[in-house]
Amino acid sequence: MTVHVLPIWVKNPYNCPEVNTTLSSGMYRELSPFILGPIDTYLPGVQSQTFENLWQFSKVYFEYLYDGAIFWSWFAWRDAGWADKRAHRYPMGKGRKPVFSYWDGERLGYIEARKRIYAPIYARHVKMTDSYAQLAGLYSEGGEITLKDYDAYDHITMGMSLVNVINNPNRKMGHAFVLAMLLEDVLEGCLKQ
Known part of the structure; x- marks a missing residue:
């Protein structure tokens, strides 16, 4: 097969x-x-309206970092992205690379984010x-x-x-x-x- x-x-x-x-x-x-959702996040009672936004707005970009710390404004940006029913493939513009993804207090590199966020969460929801x-x-x-x-x-x-x-x-x-x-x-x- x-x-x-x-x-x-x-x-x-x-x-x-x-x-x-x-x-x-x-x-x-x-x-x-872009259609799949809503999706549960790691925050109790908080959902992302689409899987695409869950994935894209879990990424942290350089301008949201200062001395290694994540600015509070990133969390507000993420929350607004998760709440949006319109999916955003490139919320920071096409070609932009995040520094890391943030999930449940952890900073994840590109491959680790695929394995901890993208693949398992998409799979769990799409199967339904x-x-x-x-x-x-x-x-x-x-x-x-x-x-x-x-x-x-x-x-x-x-x-x-x-x-x-x-x-x-x-x-x-x-x-x-x-x-x-x-x-x-x-x-x-x-x-x-």
């Missing part, structure tokens, strides 16, 4: 069903981080959607599927496992890879390695 992950703009070379996992994709739209149930059904029927996403690449033709994908600091890892980990039942192993 195989899950292929491809960029949205690449023609599917595989002879299997294809699912667009992004915002514009009808019955599968709940798979999109009708869209995921339909996707899992389609996959189990044929045993092979292609998932399309913006932050994607054909890891299989590159000789990469999903463990390699989650641990690769040089490539983005979109939600379609987390879906692949769920469908192939390797998420827990990917998070631990």
Whole structure:
């Protein structure tokens, strides 16, 4: 059983069903981080309205730091982002790199944030959607599927496992890879390695 992950703009070379996992994709739209929500945070009673905002507004940027300490204004910015129903992919502008992600009192590097925030929280919530149930059904029927996403690449033709994908600091890892980990039942192993 195989899950292929491809960029949205690449023609599917595989002879299997294809699912667009992004915002514009009808019955599968709940798979999109822009739609998925609300999402529980580590703060009691506080939710992010979308998964995308949970992820993006957990990132801390240079201008919110002074002598290593996080300014109070970052917490206000984060809280406003989590409360916003409109998803923001680049809340600080495209191409900006955070210094770290902040989660439950911890500062997490890029890969650690994927493993502690992005992959497990997205997986936990997406599994509760009708869209995921339909996707899992389609996959189990044929045993092979292609998932399309913006932050994607054909890891299989590159000789990469999903463990390699989650641990690769040089490539983005979109939600379609987390879906692949769920469908192939390797998420827990990917998070631990």
